[in-house]
Amino acid sequence: MSTGPTPTPPRPQGRAEAAELTALRLVATARRAFAVQGFAQVSLDALAAEAGVTRGALHHHFQNQAGLFEAVFRAVDAEIGTELDVVYEAQSDPWAGMKACYHAYLDLALRPDRARILFRDAPAVMGARAMDILMNSGFATIVEDLADLIAHGRLRPLDPVATAHLLNGAVMAQALWLAGCEGGTDAQRSAAHTALEAVFDGLTLPPYATQTALDVFLDSLSEQP
Amino acid sequence: MSTGPTPTPPRPQGRAEAAELTALRLVATARRAFAVQGFAQVSLDALAAEAGVTRGALHHHFQNQAGLFEAVFRAVDAEIGTELDVVYEAQSDPWAGMKACYHAYLDLALRPDRARILFRDAPAVMGARAMDILMNSGFATIVEDLADLIAHGRLRPLDPVATAHLLNGAVMAQALWLAGCEGGTDAQRSAAHTALEAVFDGLTLPPYATQTALDVFLDSLSEQP
DNA sequence: CTAACTCACATACGGACCGTATGTCAACTG
DNA sequence: CAGTTGACATACGGTCCGTATGTGAGTTAG
Numbered sequence: 001m002s003t004g005p006t007p008t009p010p011r012p013q014g015r016a017e018a019a020e021l022t023a024l025r026l027v028a029t030a031r032r033a034f035a036v037q038g039f040a041q042v043s044l045d046a047l048a049a050e051a052g053v054t055r056g057a058l059h060h061h062f063q064n065q066a067g068l069f070e071a072v073f074r075a076v077d078a079e080i081g082t083e084l085d086v087v088y089e090a091q092s093d094p095w096a097g098m099k100a101c102y103h104a105y106l107d108l109a110l111r112p113d114r115a116r117i118l119f120r121d122a123p124a125v126m127g128a129r130a131m132d133i134l135m136n137s138g139f140a141t142i143v144e145d146l147a148d149l150i151a152h153g154r155l156r157p158l159d160p161v162a163t164a165h166l167l168n169g170a171v172m173a174q175a176l177w178l179a180g181c182e183g184g185t186d187a188q189r190s191a192a193h194t195a196l197e198a199v200f201d202g203l204t205l206p207p208y209a210t211q212t213a214l215d216v217f218l219d220s221l222s223e224q225p
Numbered sequence: 226m227s228t229g230p231t232p233t234p235p236r237p238q239g240r241a242e243a244a245e246l247t248a249l250r251l252v253a254t255a256r257r258a259f260a261v262q263g264f265a266q267v268s269l270d271a272l273a274a275e276a277g278v279t280r281g282a283l284h285h286h287f288q289n290q291a292g293l294f295e296a297v298f299r300a301v302d303a304e305i306g307t308e309l310d311v312v313y314e315a316q317s318d319p320w321a322g323m324k325a326c327y328h329a330y331l332d333l334a335l336r337p338d339r340a341r342i343l344f345r346d347a348p349a350v351m352g353a354r355a356m357d358i359l360m361n362s363g364f365a366t367i368v369e370d371l372a373d374l375i376a377h378g379r380l381r382p383l384d385p386v387a388t389a390h391l392l393n394g395a396v397m398a399q400a401l402w403l404a405g406c407e408g409g410t411d412a413q414r415s416a417a418h419t420a421l422e423a424v425f426d427g428l429t430l431p432p433y434a435t436q437t438a439l440d441v442f443l444d445s446l447s448e449q450p
Numbered sequence: 451c452t453a454a455c456t457c458a459c460a461t462a463c464g465g466a467c468c469g470t471a472t473g474t475c476a477a478c479t480g
Numbered sequence: 481c482a483g484t485t486g487a488c489a490t491a492c493g494g495t496c497c498g499t500a501t502g503t504g505a506g507t508t509a510g
Binding site for chain 4: 014015018043044045055059063064065
Binding site for chain 2: 040119121124125128131132165170173179182
């Protein structure tokens with residue numbers, strides 16, 4: 001067999017692989033353009049030229065500008081998902097892992113190259129589907145983990161599905177709000193994290209639910225205007 | 226003087242009044258169009274025709290489509306402001322009045338003919354200025370009232386400006402989130418109100434800060450999925 | 451091995467739409 | 481009453497998008 005055909009051919013690149021590459025190149029180029037210029041300011045002509053193809057190729061892979069945007073949107077969402085997997089694995093405790101993921105989501109999703117796409121343009125371009133997609137990313141996993149935590153007595157006996165909606169809604173609200181303020185000030189971002197921590201405290205069993213995080217946050221308001 | 230010229234002439238309508246009328250007509254027509262079709266789907270040709278003028282008149286009053294949108298945006302924001310004044314006056318207690326205003330803001334701003342303009346299209350069209358304008362609507366008044374409440378011992382000794390930012394940010398985050406979900410379900414809306422009430426509880430002095438509202442909300446999650 | 455077929459992509463076309471530049475006529479002013 | 485201002489209409493140029501059609505390389509069947 002010597003240097004026989006590898007299971008993943010590296011060079012030959014049949015027609016299908018080449019097509020997928022151009023689609024990926026278009027998505028990558030579009031992502032950069034959408035992030036810095038915004039959806040409405042991006043010209044498909046310029047975009048295709050920058051990607052080294054014509055608009056014909058673009059319309060072959062994506063129905064229209066909104067379709068291309070949705071592909072970019074899903075790519076960014078998926079990318080955050082894989083990064084969150086790393087965050088989760090780094091924590092030994094499942095409850096700590098879940099909390100770390102929500103905190104990390106705020107930072108990861110609000111990165112300048114992502115915030116505009118996810119939270120500023122997506123609602124206008126995709127409507128309610130935008131938030132639906134973001135909310136349901138890894139939703140099933142969250143529900144499972146919550147059910148486990150509740151079953152093991154780590155959390156109050158809440159409905160896992162409703163609680164997952166609550167947590168996702170809370171973090172999404174903070175993200176939308178901060179994205180609308182150009183990422184927000186450092187104080188605003190830390191306030192969002194503290195508010196999130198307060199929600200987590202509320203989910204734990206009574207001995208842990210002291211609402212200390214919210215108190216600390218409110219007290220800090222007295223000092224730094 | 227008999228029937229001399231009234232201070233607000235009802236009929237004659239000089240050139241200035243007529244011009245203002247057409248501008249108002251354009252804003253009113255645009256508001257309806259933006260609310261139902263969304264910014265990007267509105268044609269200025271059709272808009273001007275529906276208002277009974279040409280696009281030349283439109284561009285005489287507004288620089289471009291974004292300028293017209295911003296006029297509509299500010300009109301909606303101002304309209305909510307006057308409605309909130311009524312809500313505030315209906316409450317005898319200043320703290321109750323402030324709380325009622327924030328709760329009312331959620332309902333008033335999320336009305337179907339307003340939510341899309343304020344929270345879905347505005348961030349894409351106007352950028353960060355959108356949230357800036359909404360945040361600063363009546364901001365000075367809120368700060369004054371908070372300072373009074375704190376001085377009279379109704380609230381914890383917090384910085385009024387920072388607290389006003391906190392409250393406005395909280396209600397704006399809830400509104401943005403619900404607007405992204407097509408107004409949200411009834412359960413989501415009541416959850417937003419409950420979360421808001423929890424923040425209010427946290428601002429009151431220790432004897433009142435029992436976080437009961439959040440507890441009630443969390444307990445309710447166990448029953449209705 | 452070759453001929454037919456498929457498909458990724460390019461080219462060409464028609465049309466909607468926007469912003470500006472220019473024209474016009476009524477209302478105001480000295 | 482003549483000059484000026486300003487509100488609005490008309491006309492034009494240009495950008496951009498979506499589709500329809502053409503083409504040539506890659507794939508497959510016989």
